[in-house]
Amino acid sequence: MSAFEELVRARRDVRHFLTDGLDEEEVDRLLALAHSAPSVGLSQPWRFVRIASAALRERLAAHVDDQVARAGEIYKGEEDRLYRSLKLHGLREAPVLFAVYCDEGTETGHRLGAITMPEARRYSCVMAIHTIWLAARTQGIGMGWVSILDPATVDTMLGVPENWRCLGLLCLGYPTSEEAAPELERRGWEHRIDWRSTVVSR
Numbered sequence: 001m002s003a004f005e006e007l008v009r010a011r012r013d014v015r016h017f018l019t020d021g022l023d024e025e026e027v028d029r030l031l032a033l034a035h036s037a038p039s040v041g042l043s044q045p046w047r048f049v050r051i052a053s054a055a056l057r058e059r060l061a062a063h064v065d066d067q068v069a070r071a072g073e074i075y076k077g078e079e080d081r082l083y084r085s086l087k088l089h090g091l092r093e094a095p096v097l098f099a100v101y102c103d104e105g106t107e108t109g110h111r112l113g114a115i116t117m118p119e120a121r122r123y124s125c126v127m128a129i130h131t132i133w134l135a136a137r138t139q140g141i142g143m144g145w146v147s148i149l150d151p152a153t154v155d156t157m158l159g160v161p162e163n164w165r166c167l168g169l170l171c172l173g174y175p176t177s178e179e180a181a182p183e184l185e186r187r188g189w190e191h192r193i194d195w196r197s198t199v200v201s202r
């Protein structure tokens with residue numbers, strides 16, 4: 001297996017973190033690598049908001065707990081019991097926390113490609129997020145993407161500009177364990193489907 005294949009296969013969404021801090025130079029290196037991601041029109045619309053205050057971190061964690069509980073109201077019986085037992089974020093433990101935004105009003109790139117398909121800016125941000133995810137993993141750092149939130153509530157908490165779109169919260173830190181399979185698979189929530197079933201021909 002090539003080193004790249006190994007990296008892609010070993011990347012995990014992490015929710016269980018050691019509280020050991022990350023080296024700030026390492027965090028900067030990860031952000032710089034994320035910034036080398038492709039972007040429509042070279043618009044580089046990703047914005048990483050560092051959550052530095054303990055009070056804000058707790059407000060975000062409490063908000064996500066609330067949203068996780070609300071989102072779970074659709075489940076019944078055994079599925080409900082399993083859902084309630086899942087850990088769906090590590091916002092309280094991860095030493096480094098970012099909110100990721102897409103600047104949908106950016107003039108960088110002179111709107112090339114964003115007139116016909118404005119959502120391409122969001123896709124560009126997702127490329128940056130995936131880059132940081134893989135880059136972190138090469139250093140033994142884990143990342144968790146938290147999206148079970150109400151974007152408008154988070155925007156208000158963070159006081160971001162009006163045309164920034166929240167794409168989620170990123171938790172970064174050393175994982176408590178190395179896992180070969182997704183946590184949701186190990187917990188019996190879902191399994192990886194055969195990739196062949198996702199390919200359609202006409």
Ligand SMILES: Cc1cc2nc3c(=O)[nH]c(=O)nc-3n(C[C@H](O)[C@H](O)[C@H](O)COP(=O)(O)O)c2cc1C
Nearest residue numbers: 011012013087088089145146147148181182183184
């Ligand atoms: C856009 C996006 C949003 C996600 N949001 C959450 C989330 O809110 N909570 C969570 O526990 N995992 C979240 N995940 C992680 C997925 O559950 C995870 O990627 C999937 O189960 C596969 O596991 P793996 O990343 O370890 O391969 C998110 C992943 C993506 C790509």
